[in-house]
Amino acid sequence: APAVAGALFAAVARSLQQPATGGGLAALAARERLRTERRAQARLCVQADFDIACWVSLEAGHVEGADLPLVIPSDRLCSVTFAGGADGIVGTLVLEGFKEALPFHVEAGPSGSNFVMERGKLGSTVTMPAQKAREGEDVAGPLSLPHGVAGGVGVTAEINVSNDNPATLSLRVRHATESEVRRQGTRDGLQFG
Secondary structure, three states, X not given: OHHHHHHHHHHHHHHHHOOOOOXXXXXXXXXXXXXXXXXXXXXXXXXXXXXXXXXXXXXXXXXXXXXXXXXXXXXXXXXXXXXXXXXXXXXXXXXXXXXXXXXXXXXXXXXXXXXXXXXXXXEEEEEEEOOOOOOOOOOOOOOOOOHHHOOOOEEEEEEEEOOOOOEEEEEEEEEOOHXXXXXXXXXXXXXXX
């Protein structure tokens, strides 16, 4: 088995050193073959200014080693490592109180089209405004924000991914500012406050 692995490595190294000849199809086929032989790797680091429930749902790829704790504590940085095959790593981050999950994708191969939220974006900021209770009403429901933001205007999640492999995904969850809540309300066509 070591001899086969060595021969495969030598063949790949030779193909990388040879200039691309012939039509674009041969070069494209060679790049695709190399991509399928590669694997995607990513490390997610999560930091929060208050305790918040957070989990990752993977469509492609898997966790390597220990997973994130269900509740990210405010006093420490938490991380998890993912690996995937030719399909890369595709998943979403689900945050307590957020209406929608935060999608991400890490491409297999030396560099790719990594993104968060939507194709082409390496970073995004998402704000979830606090729900205002009407008189005599309790807001504790499926979209209630974490207790650590009680009395605040909302929560902001900053998510970023590097455009390399292995990729670094970072998520910072913090108290939202009033201007972020206003901007989000304008985008959503809602009025808060």
